[in-house]
Amino acid sequence: MPQWTDEQLEAINCYGRPVIVSAAAGSGKTAVLVERTIRLLCDEKLAIPADTLLAVTFTNDAAAQMREKLSAALENAAIEMTENAWIQKQQTLLRLANICTINSFCYDMVKNNLADTDLQSGVRIMEEKESDMVTERALDAVMEDAYEKFPQETEKLISLFCCEDDKPLREMIISLRKFLRSIPFSDVWVKNVTERLDGMQMISEIMADYAALADERAERCVSTAERLRGLAEDLENYSKAKAKFLQNCDYAERILNALERAGDDMEACGEVLSSFSWIPMTGTTRTKQEKEDTTYLEEETYEEAKTCLSALKNAFSELAECYAVSEDEAKKDCAFVSKVFKQLLEFVNKLEENVWEIKVERNAIDFSDTELLTVNLLLNCDSSGRTSRTPIAEEIYRSGRYKLILVDEFQDVNNLQEAILKAVSDTDSMESIGSNVFAVGDVKQSIYRFRQANPKIFMQTRRLAEQSTDDKGVKEILLTKNFRSRAGVLDFANYLFSSLMNSRLGEVEYTKDEELVCGAKFIGDDRPTALIRVNSDLEEQSPVAFDEFAAVAAQIKKMLDEKTPVNDGGIVRPCRPSDFCVLTRNNITGDELVKRFSERGLKVASENVSGYLESREISLMLNLLKISVSPMKDIPLASVMLSPIMGFSDEDVALIKLHNKKNRLYKNMLEVADSEREKAEHAELVKKCESAISLVKKLKVYSASMPLTGLIKKIYDATDVFAMAAAYEDGKQKCANLYLLLEYAKNYENSSNEGVAGFLQYVSYILKTGGDFAKALTVTESDDAVVVKTMHRSKGLEFPFVFLCQLTKKFNFSDTHEKLLLNADYGVGLSYYDYATLTRRKTVLSEYIKRKNTEELLSEELRLLYVAATRAKEQLFVVLDITSRTCENAKQYAYYINDHMIPCDLSEKAKCMQDWIVMAMTKDSSLCTLFGREYNEQDYYDFDTPDLKIITPEADTEQETGEQAADVGVDSALAEKIVRCFSYKNDQRLCATQAKVSVSELVKDDAINFFPKVADLDGTVTELTAAQKGTIMHRFMQLADYGAAAKDIESEISRLQNSGALSKIEADSINRDSLKAFFDGEIYKRMSRSENVMREKSFIVKFSDINVDEELSKMYDGTDGMLQGIADCIFEEDDGYVLVDYKTDRVKTLDELVQRYSAQLALYKAAFDILLDKPVKSCCIYSYRLSSGIEAKLIGGKDF
Incomplete structure (x- = not known):
């Protein structure tokens, strides 16, 4: 049984009133939530049926994990109390419980009440980009109508906000619509704002x-x-x-x-x-x-x-x-803003009507529609803004449909979602959540305002708890103990955020109640947070001195070489690459980072790298799709002609175009192919044209007769584009991108029936609006690579060592400079072009709203820094770019600071996250030299700064170089192996010998081939063959994080599916029970103890070099060709390597597998014996069908 803290027990046992749990980072909130829920469901006296549970969160992964943890906990309870019929019944009812994302809940609510909407059965969810395209098309119609019916008024608006075209006005209309759709009953908000503008109430507020x-x-x-x-x-x-x-x-x-x-x-x-x-x-x-x-x-x-x-x-x-x-100026501005705001509202209302008509016609809605529709289904609102339940909500309330409501990540709830949760809870007043609501979150980790998350909802609920005077009001419980991180990480976080975070910046006071308290127990000494100092001023003198990624790579390599210890489940082991996480503010292209890490021999696992649609191979595929629709477009055709697929040179294309300058390229190509003169003068060119024309005609037939994904597969088959892609240096990435294109096409087909032309329009719109798709992942976290993530994507995760990078990345204030500024609490502001002064005039209202929006933006950035700074378990590394400007700024900051708390008017001047860190440290006497200042007692205060370690890359690099120079020597064993494997010998007999052969070819006379068949490229996958399922099991074992899978197989499968490594049908086909048996078995236990585990280890060796018996040698006639293969897994033990082969064959006994594959394993063993530094001491076969393994005694191999 877990040892619960007093605060955790209070949260677990509190029932019968609204509860909000303010759970600090790493405080075990999920465990508390699950334990409380299970205790309530198991309490027969309370008699809460499990199917009356509503548990909502914000990601599908989180919902799946919550369901799995609740199911597992209830199953354990049932095992402990086998005679308890109530618990047995609860296990069945839990399957019917609503454990889902809040978007899924709203979608279900809409589908269950279609009669109260304009939608029909089978309504689907639009992707975000499709929804944006629909909005753009609807706006086109609105603007055309405005130009036709109200030309003078429209032109006046354009003159106020636009210079060259009407794009700024269009953006303002879309922005206002999006904003209003995030507010429940937005017409009430609009009425309130216009009354404040017209009645001059806004002036007094300003x-x-x-x-x-x-x-x-x-x-x-x-x-x-x-x-x-x-x-x-x-x-x-x-x-x-x-x-x-x-x-x-x-x-x-x-x-x-x-x-x-x-x-x-x-x-x-x-x-x-x-x-x-x-x-x-x-x-x-x-x-x-x-x-x-x-x-x-x-x-x-x-x-x-x-x-x-x-x-x-x-x-x-x-x-x-x-x-x-000026008050007079403010009055004029209010009148102007009120008039223009009302005009913009007319555009928005008409746009909303047009968009809704298109969505009803398509019977498709987006997630914001599901929330708006759900609010309207559940709540009524009068002219004063007071809400009440609709008959649908009243029925939910009176029937007790949801007796227990759990809300995870409550700080990320938006205004619409809050209204929905109140409506389905048992509250009598729409001002507060009901007594059946248990909400968990941490306002300091609210980082999704760009998705309309409103942290003020969390804070308002906390204020209701403070005002509560009886045992019926909202109860707040604080969980401050952190069970994730060492004291060194927490001390730094507490010091930093207690000096920066307050009710204005961060929107929460970082008091003693908010500070993180170390609750975890670690083996070994504590490690202080480390500051890695770089200096971009020194770029020309020493590249390493300023390059953040080079400094981080050097530090990681050093720690790996030193085998820095890591606490892992109660044991201490040496660190490995996947223990390190590099956090950046934004997505990065990764080229420079990968280069720096590769120089140190480190692999990098990053995600959502941009540039997919503009990559060479995807651009080529899109152009192939374009010419399959119409080859009369010169640019797409020229692109394909100049690629290896058609093989034309620049000169060839020029000659074809010069054949008739006025014609399209494809028409010229047809004429060249039929021209007798061209056949005589340019015979090779004519052959290329004939081949290209044949391909184009085929593509046109395929395009007219096949669905999108089938067409793409056929193009892959007809053009051999994979062979072309694989020839490049980054061929693995290009091939992965091509595979991923099928997934993107499939997703589009699932949401649209507009075929190839529609898909191309869709992609064109994405490129036009600056969007992109994520590239395929070729290196994942399961590959034991250094993980690179954005700070946003790190939320909820933890790593032993975390590096905060790119802290000098400037905050994006572009939204605060828009011509239309909106704020749900403060109203609306406008700036416009004043042609009298030829300037852009900012109204008093726009400056006021801009300042409020800037405060909210900076608050979000500070909370994001908090999330990043609390991800590390063992040690946090902060990379600071200390330039001469940084030192000068530090001097300026000193005059603002009189105590530990940084004044708001200083912290609001920050342009990047590093500015805040410098502000917090600038008055610390122990850090004065970091900012180039001499120690002067009167300049500094004693702020009880945490222990910090300062790392300077220049010194580390010099030291490392010296150490390497001292250790250089000849590795005799390695030299002998290189000579043995790669020495040249001229043997004419090899001219008649096959260049290379795979192990599977050598043993093709065995009872069965061991590699699965390739699926028909024209087929649509609805069911998987046994061979395909076997391939998928092998892919899982190749890509999975074994440690994570051993703890939670379902979560690991979900992660691979979300990363694009597995499709849904592939993920569903995986046999969970077989995997669980493997990870519970002896082979995995041995594997997990190894420090060197190699998966999908390939080899190619000379056949004459391997040591096999005469029977196997005869299979290749004693010649000197090459043997190649790939081993599923090899892991190292003290006295040798163990080779593991995974099998999915239909067999009744393990002996059948040994007999069938002994020759294959003997060849694998013989090959790796000469390639590895230790012999292969053992070969194991693991059968997923039998859920067991065997250590094989090989036929045709040496005894061992």
């Missing part, structure tokens, strides 16, 4: 907000002036400069006093600041004696004073911005 901001900035002016005065007082040998510094301080204090007297009169304050001018720092030359008496410390103080004066000037400039707002 003026009050700017007044509060002015007070905050005035405080900074005061503290900076005091700091400057303190520095100036110490300048004994800078008498003239000292006097001017102090005069500026006095002047600043007088202005601040004048502002205080002006009070809330914004105009008066503005006039005070407009009359303000600084005393110039001229004429401050020192005397000769002063120069001689000046100490080094005093020189430093003088430089600090100059920097401080600059900071003071900046502070007053920012203060002046708060008083630059």
Whole structure:
């Protein structure tokens, strides 16, 4: 039984009231959620039927894992209490429980109530890109209608927001529509906003907000002036400069006093600041004696004073911005924004009608439609915004359809989803969740605002808990113990976020209650968080000194070489590549990263790398599809002609085009092929044309008669495009991309019936809008490679060692510069082109909304940094680019900071994540040298900084180079093996000998071939053959993460399916019981103890070099050809290697397999005996059909 903490037990046992669990990173929230649910379902007195459970989360994987964990826990309970009929019944009912994503729940709700919608049976879900295309087409019609019926009004709008075409106006309409669709009963929100604009209520809100901001900035002016005065007082040998510094301080204090007297009169304050001018720092030359008496410390103080004066000037400039707002100007802006906003709403309403008509016609909706429809099915809303249940929701409420509602990742709920959850809960008031709701989440990990997630919902629920005065109100339970990470990781996270995160930036106060407490027990000493220092200023002097990825690769290689210990399930083992994760802010192309890691011999597993549609092989395939529809398009045809598929040269294409410049290329090709003159002069060219024409005609027939996926398969077969792709250096990636194209085509076919032409339009739209598909994964996490992920995709994951990279990546503020700015809490703002001044004029409202949106954007970025910083179990590495600008910024930051908490007006100036880290560390005395500063006691505070390790790549690289030079020597055994395997010998007998042969060919007379048949390329896969299923089992064993599979086979299969390595039909075909038996068996136990496991290990050797008996030697007539093959798995033990062969044959006994495959294994053993550094001591066959294995004694091989 797990040892639960007091907080966890409180969460598990709390029932009968709404519960919100604020669970810190790594606090075991899922275990708590499962334990609480199982206890409630097993309690016969409560009698909660398992089919009345509703558990919602946000990903299919999470939903599947939750169902599996609940099923397993209930099964264990049933085993412990075999006589308990209630639990036996609950096992059956759990299969009927709603454990799903919230999108799935809404989709089911719509399908079950189609009579209340315009949709029909069989309604499907559109992909996001298809939905976008529908919206664009509908908008085309709306704009055409507007140009025709309201030309003057439309042209005026275009003149306000557009320069060259109407694209900006179209983007504003789509943006407003998307925003309104994220708000329940958006017409009420629109009414409220327009009333605030028309009634000038918005003005008072804005003026009050700017007044509060002015007070905050005035405080900074005061503290900076005091700091400057303190520095100036110490300048004994800078008498003239000292006097001017102090005069500026006095002047600043007088202005601040004048502002205080002006009070809330914004105009008066503005006039005070407009009359303000600084005393110039001229004429401050020192005397000769002063120069001689000046100490080094005093020189430093003088430089600090100059920097401080600059900071003071900046502070007053920012203060002046708060008083630059004119109330009269704000009134005009409100009137303008109100008028234009109403015009835009007319476009949006018409667009919504058009889009809905198309969707009803297609009987297809997107996920946002499912949520909107579900809200309308469950709730009514009056003109004041008060909601009440519809008859459908009332029936759910009164029948007790959902007696237990679990919400995982509650911080990611959006406004629509919150309304839905309230409607189906047992709450009497739509202001709060019901008593049957158990919500778990962590607002500090809310990182999906771009998907309309609203962390304020979580915080509002927490506030309701604080206000609760009885045992019926919302109860909040905090889980702060972290069972994932060492203290060194948590100390750094607590230090960083306690100084940065607050109610304005991060939208949560990082108090002691929020701090992470170490609850995990580790073997071995703790490791401090490491700061890897690089410097991009040194690019020309030393590339390694600035290259983040080179520095990270060097550190990982060093730790692998040192066999850094890792805690793994209660034991300590040496680290391996898959223990390391590199986190980046955004997706990266990966070329530079792969290059740097490859230089160190490290493989990289990354995902969602862009550039798929523009890759050479996919561009070629798309052009082949285009000419199959119409060969009269010159560019696609020329592309295919110049590829190896048709084999034309540049000169050939030019000659064909010159045949008749006015004709299309394909028409010229036809004429060249029929021309007697061309046949005489360019016979080779004519042959190419005839071959190309034949291919085009075939493709046209295929295109007209085949579905999309069948056509692509036929093109693969007819053109041998895989052979072409494999010839490139990155052939494996290209072939994988070609396979993945079939998956993308299949997904398109499942959601559309527009065929090849529709697919090409679909792809064209994606490229036009800057979209892309993910490339195929050729190296996965199961390949024991260094994992590279974005910070977003790391959520919920953990790795022993984590590297935070690209922290200088600039925040994307582009959304805050749009002409239309929207905020659910604060309203709408607009900026437009003012032709009188030839400038883009920003209204008071746009500046106000921009500031609020910027705060929310920065809050999201800070929470994202929190997620990234809490993924490491053993040690966290933070890569910092410390340039001269970084050091200069650090000096500026110092004048803002008087205590541990970073002021909001400083933290909001951050342009990247590194800025925040520097801010938090800039006043720490132990880190002053990191930012190029000398230690000066008065400049620093004692903030109880966690232990940190600073790594400088230059020093590590030099040391490593020296060590390698000292260890260089001749490896005799390796040299002998190279000579043996690759020495040249001229033997004329080999001219008549087959160049190479596979092991399967040599043993083809065995009872059965051991490689599965290739499926018919024209066939549509609905059922898999036994051979295909066997291939899929082998693919799983090749790609799976064995450690993860041993713990949870279903989750590992889901991961491979989601990564594209397995299709759904392939994943469903895998025999789970056979895999479970393997991972529970002795062979895997031995394999898991090995430090060197090789999967799909290929070989090619000279037949004469291998050591086999006379019987097998005769099979190749004693010649000197090459033998090749691939072993399923080889793992190393102390006294040799063990070869494992997986089989799916239909047999009754293991002895049949030994007899059938002994020759194959003997050849494998003989080959690897000369290739590996130790002999193959044992060969094992594992049968998935029999769920058992055997150590084989080989026929035709040596005894062992």
